[in-house]
Amino acid sequence: MAKLSPEQSQFLKAQKISPASVFDASGLSQIERKRVMTALGVSFYYGGSPCAAGGHTLRTKAGHCIQCDTSKIAYQLRNSAQGHIYIAHSKSSGYIKVGYSKEHPQDRAAFLRNEKYGGIVDWDIRSIKFLEYDAGKKEFEIHAALEQFQKPVIYNKNGSLVECREIFQCDLNHALEAFKLATA
Structure with missing residues (x-):
């Protein structure tokens, strides 16, 4: 089980993303992760493999690194919103x-x-x-x-x-x- 690092917590706070919108996907397959995220109604996850560019693990449901490209945050929120x-x-x-x-x-x-x-x-x-x-x-x-x-x-x-x-x-x-x- 992974924990949010202080850097990740600070990033989420700066982007006004509640920690309740983030899911620990450690050990889950892509299919399992998406199923659980949908069931929980969360938009982002951590605990997966790090991105190649910066070694980050905060990602959208589709797997895009939100620390390398913050535009993915707005897209994910709109895409998954009610x-x-x-x-x-x-x-x-x-x-x-x-x-x-x-x-x-x-x-x-x-x-x-x-x-x-x-x-x-x-x-x-x-x-x-x-x-x-x-x-x-x-x-x-x-x-x-x-x-x-x-x-x-x-x-x-x-x-x-x-x-x-x-x-x-x-x-x-x-x-x-x-x-x-x-x-x-």
Whole structure:
């Protein structure tokens, strides 16, 4: 059984990561580690093999060193967080938006319409699913399933051009099926 070193404890404190979000994975296989981490609802582990770059053992569920690349922390937290996954549809354009929201997506629909996300004003939420964990991961799974239909749209947001990469141009039923498969 491994213990957090003073350096690791200080790193976690500096990154505002609770020690309760970190799991000792000593002696576990990758499959066992992921299963236990999911069951416990933790995002990071220690006690595995050290990384090649710095010899660190604090890692994400996927095994990425969070001490060498702190950007992995935000990615892991979003990826494993609870939240709502949704499919929004624009009747006027036929576009689909696959998204993630911590708030209820009906509020998100009003935001998308008011924001004129993608230059579109008639977004309507067509499917919603609340997930206790891995909501960001499921959103990306749906994006991957619809990748061939991705429709990058550039629009003017508060005087700046912004590219939307969560918009897809496909049949609504096809998007709903991808949603259903990923969130089952």
